[in-house]
Amino acid sequence: MGGGIYLIRDNDQLVEMTEQAYESEDQLQEFIETYPNLLAGDDIDRVTPRRWLLISREIAISTEEDITQEWALSHLFLDQEAIPTLVIVKGAYKAEIREQVVGQMIDYAANVGVYWPLESIIAQFEVNCREHGRDPEQVFEKFLGLDADEEQFWQKVKTNLQANKIRLVFVADNIPAELRRVVEFLNEQIDPVEVLALEIKQYVSQEGLRTLVPRVIGQTTEAQLKKLSTTRERRRWDEVSFFQEFETRWGTDEAAILRKIHEWAKNQEPITSIQWGTGDVYGGFTIIVNQPGKKSLELFSIDISGRLEIYSNKYSCQPPFNNNAKWLELRAKLSSIGLALPGNLEEFRAPSLRLSTLQDDAALQQVMETFHWIIEEVNQG
Template sequence: MSETLYDSEPTLQGLLADYPELLAGDQIDPVQPRRWLLVDREQGVPEQRGSSDRWSVDHLFLDQDGVPTLVEVKRSTNTEIRRQVVGQMMDYAANAVLNWSVDRIQEKFEARCKEKEKDPEEELYRHLADPKADPERFWQAVETNLRMGRIRLIFVADTIPPELKRIVEFLSRQMRPAEVLAVEVKQYTGQGQRALVPRLVAGAKPTLPQRESVTWDLHRLELEFAKGRGPILTAVVNSIVEWATSRSLALDFGRGREYGSFYPTLSLPSGKLRLFGPSTDGNIWFLFAKMREVPPFDREDTQRELLQRLNQIQGVTIPADCFKPHKWTRVKLSVLTEPATLEQFLAVFDWVVDEIRRHEGAAAQSER
């Protein structure tokens, strides 16, 4: 078999979409090989959030940790592969982290699945390779990675020229937490057969043992908040813990490798409801879609009242679409540093707890 040029760039693009393993995930991370979930081809990138798309990146993938991975494909015969493609990718990356939302990414993924007559939920579980995986946490990770600039840029070609390789090596040292990589996918044909051989040629980082998921507890969280967020936010967290205890709420702890979190949790006959989650990343996270499953917050009028109460708090802006499935909403923990603001915030969730418990009590009485 002999090396053969691809007929066109769309040919190589199509192969990457059909066979994402050509992105050399096992070479990028030999300890925990990267798996790729295709969001879409020709993924649009707007210049401003909410505006129409100005650019489009050849592929957008997500790895199993929710890291957005932008892929740009060029044939070695394309003169743009020398330097112009780098400028293009920088445009895509700079605007993607500012202007993409996890909702937009999820909608694109689901639309592509439907176009291919695939079930989005099944595709996601297959990607996560864990029947106990939590899709909501995955999409939260995507959102967090975007906002922190934790993305991956991959240049793909049949041959990576030396000029591009040098640029990629330089950028990979300078752009952390972003990763910049170059992958060659050579094609060999002969005797009616074809072989595709991927090779990571630039941007590889030293392989470090990956941290396993962490089991957080209250003591560890307090230490992490004190070390990373200072005494004022630690005091806010302690006040939330005291409030949860006074309301007989359980504390559920996250298992994030990098950031810890805890959730004041209401135990119900139908299961557990996590109200909100202060995190060592400096945010409070909400998944209002779960609350929508619990009466009386399954009613639109009660949902509107909850949003109205929260948005009356100075510094809190909860969007009207926060009850959409899988949509995570966050508020800066620093908003609650004023005692009056914290008191107002906790009063809202006093009302939430009281409403749910009152409804549960009424339902239990009616069943007798």
Template sequence: MANVYIIREDGGTEPMTRVHCKDEDRELQSILERNPDLLPGDQIDPEDPRRWLLVKREMPVPDPNTGSDRWSIDFFFVDQDAIPTFVECKRFADTRSRREVVGQMLEYAANGPYYWTKETIRNFAEEAGKGKGLTLEEALRSLQPTDDASADAFFERVQQNLREGQLRIVFFLEESPMELRSVVDFLNKQMERSEVLLVEARQYLLGGTRIVVPTLFGYTEEARKVKRSVTVTTAASRRKWDKDSFFADVRAKLTDAEVQALETLYGQTLSLGYQITWGTGTTGGSFNVKEPSMCPRSLLTVLSNGNLSLNFAWLNGSEQAERGRERLKELIAQHAGLKIPDDYSRKWPGYAIADWGNKVGVILEVLKQLSTEFRREMPNIPLQTDR
């Protein structure tokens, strides 16, 4: 692979120093545990980027003969569609990445579902959330703030997917041998319900900063066609909302004054140039408000029952996004008077329409101020509208 260069202000170049992992636990597993987005969800599904909830690191896999824990998977994640995702990390120098790891992961996928109940998976996910200071409900909101399904329903879908073999296997390596890429590509084309993917996470040093560049292998267009030919049962209960269906649901649930508040917020947000995307709740609609110059994820979500969510925990991953999070908190607290939790950077605080409906004008002023500040810094970001 070609070198990676830094372009200095004077136009000269400086090569970045390639780093090879010596400690799999510290340099691969621990990094991935703290930064699940190193599994590039936007490369796996560009139309609906995958988001990750950690169920457990070192997930025990029982022996089918004895029932006792014999193996473990490095990571067990689930995405927003309740699709189980098994991740195995390997250094390039570990020759097992060339031989044993494929058969090992297929064995995990075959045996694990017979022993993991939805209660077991839920308990592990709850423990993982506590380690980050989150309740299970808050952790699930990080996957899909607009999904109104209960935790029980979500983990029922996880269990159903395991039983049906609708899952994802990911090999997470610092560098991948061509033989493994070929095997992954072959398996992904043949397996209709399961995905077999490889993420190559090359690492570099720039001063004292370690830079990780995740690249996805295994998802060709041919493989995507194979997956599309199979009916995905997990998403069957989820619905893609739009403006008409959303406001029809709003009018069925709220008073005229409350409907007017939502219509004003929606219309004026579009006028300010914010991007609007629609949610996929099972029994209620939602729209998400995004400012691309700040962060690719939404800064607030409005539900058809009138609730408004400030998505502080989604505003991360870059200095720009984190600055936007702090500015949003500052402006909302100062002008709208909404109560902000102390650990807001890890939360999605929600407010009933009774709390914010009479403050629509103030909230719009906050959004106007944010867009002015951040678009000034990134003037080439195109304004996007309803989609």
């Protein structure tokens, strides 16, 4: 197992909690059923966190062509925008079952809109509510509010199914690197389907205290720029529109920090270029290190949420940082500015920092010097 985390008691005493596997796959499924927020809706969508309405657990999908062919999802949820979220939970994604599970999930996506009538979804929602002693109307009102139009919501579910606007989520306590790469590839290539993995690690103390820590995997910058929530209007950002919107949301002080970083990036041209994104949530810009005849490097991105973010997999495949010694040097440099890369080249991480933490000129200068060092290393590598 991996490292631990620490609980701080009221007397400032630290309680060490070490990573521990779940007793069974069923236990993790029960946790998600009871506490849907484990699906990390605030990480899936940072501006408008996803909220979850459980339709059912262990829900079956069958085809008309072969009624003996039936699949069972671990859970089916809907979010507040009526996007069906298909969840499959496995205790582990070992090599021998990974291909089968990925194929199974793609089968779900291919068949859910054709062989799963809306009436069946509504019926299963109502049955699930009553089995747990809940009134379906009260559950729905709590989810969307008293003034919500229930009929309109269900029709939107049907529309999303017909348009194949769904979300696929692989869940386990450990997502191996091979599955992560498959998820990232699918999420970048399949539109409008959103494909994610969710790692929910369990930590246990000697006293029996338990903590669950979810982490979303699969949201590469390319995928984020492609995927848009249904209620948001697609827009192409540019320097003028982005700075106006950013200042409106975050104020003049934070916008001033953003302008300094943007100006620094422009001063690096033509070694670097600025790529503007599309969309409200992930709209923003990405700094690209250009290397004629070689693969370019995505240095960092800043989006409308006010965060500067990097992706470890963009660096780990890029010379000279695909060398372990250079990787550790890079890791130390980025750690000094608050961006924590994993020690293992194969492990994925997407560290970020809020621009509001760079109010001090010295801190901002250190960030820009660090990325300038990276540019020089890449050009020499």
